[in-house]
Amino acid sequence: MNDDDLIWDSLSRQEKESLGRFGLASRMRKCRANQRSRERKRRAGLVRMEVDVRPEHRADVRELVALFLAARTAGAALQVMRVPMPDGGGSAVLEGAAYGETEFHDWPTASGGRDESSPCPPVSAERPGLPSASPGSQEDFFSDGYSTRLTEIIAEIVQIDGPLPLELLRRRIARLHGWHRAGGLISARINACLGAAERHDEAGTPFVWAPETCASRTTFRAGTDRDIREISRHELADLFDRNAAPLAHAVDPVRECARLAGVGRLTPTIREYLEGCLAWWRANPS
Numbered sequence: 001m002n003d004d005d006l007i008w009d010s011l012s013r014q015e016k017e018s019l020g021r022f023g024l025a026s027r028m029r030k031c032r033a034n035q036r037s038r039e040r041k042r043r044a045g046l047v048r049m050e051v052d053v054r055p056e057h058r059a060d061v062r063e064l065v066a067l068f069l070a071a072r073t074a075g076a077a078l079q080v081m082r083v084p085m086p087d088g089g090g091s092a093v094l095e096g097a098a099y100g101e102t103e104f105h106d107w108p109t110a111s112g113g114r115d116e117s118s119p120c121p122p123v124s125a126e127r128p129g130l131p132s133a134s135p136g137s138q139e140d141f142f143s144d145g146y147s148t149r150l151t152e153i154i155a156e157i158v159q160i161d162g163p164l165p166l167e168l169l170r171r172r173i174a175r176l177h178g179w180h181r182a183g184g185l186i187s188a189r190i191n192a193c194l195g196a197a198e199r200h201d202e203a204g205t206p207f208v209w210a211p212e213t214c215a216s217r218t219t220f221r222a223g224t225d226r227d228i229r230e231i232s233r234h235e236l237a238d239l240f241d242r243n244a245a246p247l248a249h250a251v252d253p254v255r256e257c258a259r260l261a262g263v264g265r266l267t268p269t270i271r272e273y274l275e276g277c278l279a280w281w282r283a284n285p286s
Contacts, residue, residue: 063180063181066180067180135153135176135177136149136150136177137177138177138178138179141177141186141189142185142189147192147193150173150189150190150193151193151194151195153173153176154169154173154190154193154194154195154197155195155196155197155210157169157172157173158197158208158209158210159210162197162207162208162209162210162213163200163207163208163209163213163214163218163232163234163235164207164208164230164232165205165206165207165208165229165230166199166205166206166207166208167182167205168230169190169208170182170186170187170190173186173190174186194208196211197209197210197211198210198211198212198213198214200214202232202233202234203233203276203280207232214234215234216234216237216284216286217234217237217238217241217286218232218234218235218238219235219238220235220236220238220239220242221235222262223262228258228261228263228270228273228274229269229270229273231261233276233277233280233281236257236261236274236277236281237277237280237281237284237286239257239260239261240257240260240277240278240281241281241286243256243260246260247278253278254266254271254274254275254278257274257277257278258270258271258274261274
């Protein structure tokens with residue numbers, strides 16, 4: 001028996017009844033206050049909703065919240081579809097234009113960045129302008145008649161910006177058509193329209209090359225404002241070839257690689273990527 005039980009047992013029946021009435025009155029006052037608060041919020045147009053979300057669905061919820069915030073800020077109507085993936089392992093959130101509005105804005109996610117379920121690197125600044133084969137509407141995207149145009153768009157992007165990660169290509173195609181990200185259905189559609197573009201794996205990351213251009217070295221393109229992990233090791237190898245002497249005498253070769261590539265901050269993730277590229281360069285001399 002604890003102290004509370006001893007105190008309770010020492011009270012008279014009348015004292016216990018008084019305490020019981022006091023406790024009931026307190027609960028009633030709290031319930032009425034909560035009810036008044038809910039009524040005020042309802043009249044003000046404020047709604048609070050609490051939903052238990054399973055871990056595998058949290059990315060979708062973050063996407064929906066981000067789309068809602070973007071539409072509310074822009075004062076635009078919003079239509080959202082949640083499409084199941086073919087394998088049954090989740091869903092793709094597709095942003096659709098409502099009332100004919102088709103302009104797309106790249107809004108940040110509610111968590112302030114990419115969600116943890118996305119394996120791709122951070123989105124970097126991309127080249128302005130659309131491919132000469134102008135993108136069609138979201139309604140056309142999955143139609144059989146759009147396959148030829150989608151293949152042309154992909155081919156032009158790969159020809160100009162390849163080699164580039166397949167995941168980056170998917171995001172760019174999705175954004176050209178007004179979607180916030182490339183879900184399972186969109187990615188499958190893009191994969192089916194790669195056409196003659198070639199896929200080559202680099203340490204688990206598929207890169208897309210223009211037809212018959214894959215080689216041990218490809219010219220390093222400086223000043224493209226890309227995330228370092230979006231640059232193929234074949235392209236970095238060209239940079240390393242031209243700076244072999246400084247790399248050979250550097251106290252920290254990885255830091256020297258980062259400096260040569262224009263990396264401002266050498267994070268552990270970037271260091272790991274450059275270490276892999278540097279090891280591949282040494283094992284594959286030109």
